[in-house]
Amino acid sequence: MPRKGKKLISDNVVPNPQSTDEQGMPLRVAQRLPVYLRHLRELSEMGVERISSAELGALIGVTSSQLKQDLSYIGGFGQQGYGFRVDDLYEKLSQVLGLDQRCKLILVGAGNLGKALVNYDGFRRLGYHFVAIFDNDPATIGSRVGVMEVQHVDELPNYLRSYRVDIGVLTVPETVAQEVAETMVENGIKAIWSFAPVQLRLPGHVLVEHLHLSDSLMSLAFRLHYRRQQERQAKKEKTQEPAT
Missing domain, CATH: 1.10.10.10 (Winged helix-like DNA-binding domain superfamily/Winged helix DNA-binding domain)
Structure with missing residues (x-):
């Protein structure tokens, strides 16, 4: 939900697979x-x-x-x-893909998933570098993730106004994801990689990549369930075939 007294930011429409980017590429x-x-x-x-x-x-x-x-x-x-x-x-x-240029990322949400992303060396090899990490948990603030110290999320606006950041990464609960995303956008972020299990509502000029891990897992589980049903049905039909 939007913050009280704050106008809801316009929807960030889920991209149509047939749509094109700014360069006309599907x-x-x-x-x-x-x-x-x-x-x-x-x-x-x-x-x-x-x-x-x-x-x-x-x-x-x-x-x-x-x-x-x-x-x-x-x-x-x-x-x-x-x-x-x-x-x-x-x-x-x-x-x-822009891998010949250094891409700077900040992360909000220093939980297990956030720490795993920051510590994944594969991103650095591709030119993606986390430069700051934020959280609101008093027990986490001040601790270190890799070479970075976790900062209070209240420091996020000042950091974004002071340093160039290319992508904001969200690994926060769905209850605060919209508010944090809005804070990012209000302070200059134009691309967000969100792991929060909620569809963000942001201006159309903001690029958003939603990665809903639970959706992916449910999709895989459904395919497994469907395959097992098909196998059971095939086995049942085979046992019902008349003997020759």
């Missing part, structure tokens, strides 16, 4: 680029120098034509009968 394509990058990094580490569009597409789970169409949004690569140079494509995708 959202689904933008979501696949990090997957391409991850596989290219693995191929490079294995010593693979070239790979065909069919081989790369098979690794990722898309067709060769879909792969080529996706890459056409960043200029297109590869030659007929030659394929892609793995390192060249990796470098280009890294630039497109």
Whole structure:
């Protein structure tokens, strides 16, 4: 709920998968680029120098034509009968995704999930650096997470006005997520990565990536439940088949 006496900030609409970003790239394509990058990094580490569009597409789970169409949004690569140079494509995708620039993040919510994110070295290798962490728990404030000291969340506005921050990360309970997100936006944050189990309502110019862990787990559990039902049904039908 919005704070008392405060006008509700306009909705941040859930992106349509068919919508495009500021550069005219479909959202689904933008979501696949990090997957391409991850596989290219693995191929490079294995010593693979070239790979065909069919081989790369098979690794990722898309067709060769879909792969080529996706890459056409960043200029297109590869030659007929030659394929892609793995390192060249990796470098280009890294630039497109902004990995050649240092990205600064702050985190609000120094619980177990927040600490795990801050301590994950994989983010640093990709150029994502947590520069500050905030919480409202007296027992947590002043403690250290990695090299950072946890600051009181009341210091968040002053910090954001004093330092450049690219992305705000939320690992707070749903009851306070909206208020913290609004504080971030009011003090210059234009991109939020939220793990809070609630849909944030923010201005349309603010980029929001919601990652609802419970939704993902429930989706997986549903698929498992459905598969088991199908297997039981198939087994039942098999036992009911007339003997020949």
